[in-house]
Amino acid sequence: MATITFENISKTFGSNEVLKDLSLVVEDGECFTLLGPSGCGKTVLLRLLAGFEVPDAGRILIDDQVVADPVTGVDVQPDQRGLGVVFQDYAVWPHMTVFDNIAYPLKLQELPKETIYQQVMEIVDLVNLTGLEKRLPSQLSGGQQQRVALARALVAKPSLMLLDEPLNNLDANLREEMRFEIKELQKKLGITILYVTHDQEIALAISDRLAIMDKNGAIQQIGTPWQIYEKSENEMVFKFMGLANFIPVRYEAGSHFVDQGQQVLQWKALPAENGKLGCRPSDVILSKSGHGLKGTVVRVSFLGAVMDYMIDIDGVILRTEVSTNTALQQDLMFVEGECCYVNFHELLWFADTEQARG
Structure with missing residues (x-):
């Protein structure tokens, strides 16, 4: 598991100031959701944590390790941050079987074949893909492809999972099914999840806590789903969280x-x-x-x-x-x-x- 700390984070692209002096702590082992309108900086914050972008100011810590700090020049590479990432477009390789897609991160680590097989099959069972290991992505449903993406992110046993709108491309029934599966996975594995979405229903269903961001990238409220929905601290949050x-x-x-x-x-x-x-x-x-x-x-x-x-x-x-x-x-x-x-x-x-x- 892992605690995530953002300290006074700022990020600008050209003349567009996306994040300004943002601070946030995600507790060890919780499922925390960043919720806000499109373009508010949710994905930018996730990419900063993953190491795909570097903050202009502020520090990012995973547990007690500083992974990004422009003042001191610290910028730990993505593959050294101990995290898994799942995007909305699945990003599974079409020419690889389910097994090979999931095994890819372990092959990069040059683990023994027996170890790779054991870890892959454990994850295959965990995400309900048993019996589909030899299939290609084209032979799978959208929900099954998303399970492959989740399994690939989980197989290296990260302490932290980053999920960026992973259910967007699924139909309504599959979205409902998958959101509960993600929550069950998090409970079973005890990992920390940072989830990014603009879908209020998904956020309320899976989150231990969530942060509501406004269109300017500022956090308007942090709380449990019940606190956010029933005790909104301002009009913007109340409007955003439903009818x-x-x-x-x-x-x-x-x-x-x-x-x-x-x-x-x-x-x-x-x-x-x-x-x-x-x-x-x-x-x-x-x-x-x-x-x-x-x-x-x-x-x-x-x-x-x-x-x-x-x-x-x-x-x-x-x-x-x-x-x-x-x-x-x-x-x-x-x-x-x-x-x-x-x-x-x-x-x-x-x-x-x-x-x-x-």
């Missing part, structure tokens, strides 16, 4: 009103100022009578397992989803134009400065 509802709030005469309307929004411990409340569709509670904010159902969409409703509250549009079974059982089947009442399981406060108050 988000925002309710503008006007503070006037000691009360909080929805946008420019006259409905008072009662919620615990709101600050005496204007701001914005955020919620997920699952946080919206609908009813046909009772108390709450009065709204109008402006769109009804049947999505099979769920009913998707769009609600208008004094000009503020909210999305919510109700299980179809629940909607049928609890009289929550609405039609467009019907009145409804809205309450909330959870709301997050975002001040005008976009600092979340919780």
Whole structure:
């Protein structure tokens, strides 16, 4: 296993400053994900760690060993950093069998044939490729080819795995299958994984912790999947992590009103100022009578397992989803134009400065 430390990392390509003074620690044995929009510097950070690029400033350490430091001139070569790398395009050799693809790193080490065979077959079994060792990549499915790439990165028993969008080229079913397999592999082997993606669902499913990067390459929040999703520290993180509802709030005469309307929004411990409340569709509670904010159902969409409703509250549009079974059982089947009442399981406060108050 390995601890990764980035200290005040900066990297510029031409006039484009991709990373500036970035610091981050990935703990020994965890699956840590860098999540952010395309072009935010996630892959650049991974390439710096792998040794494919050199930082302009700052240090990178794997455990206590400095592997990159432009001040002292340290730049440990990629093959000396004890890591495995898997990219989104698989990069398996089409003319080699599954066995030979996986064995390639061990052959470079000039290990005995018996040792190579034993280690390759152990990894083949671990990634569920048993019986496919003699096949060429063209005879494999996309998921099987990605398993070959994973096996090749794992066969030399690295302490650290770097995964750069490895599931992007797979269809939805295979992506779901592979993300769980990657997590299981990490648990079995106890290695540290640094995973790069812009896919929120994958990040939430496999990560012990994740860092959200903005378009400028700055880290906006680090936390567990639950902390990032449910307790977003600012509006950017909340928006990025999935479908988000925002309710503008006007503070006037000691009360909080929805946008420019006259409905008072009662919620615990709101600050005496204007701001914005955020919620997920699952946080919206609908009813046909009772108390709450009065709204109008402006769109009804049947999505099979769920009913998707769009609600208008004094000009503020909210999305919510109700299980179809629940909607049928609890009289929550609405039609467009019907009145409804809205309450909330959870709301997050975002001040005008976009600092979340919780």
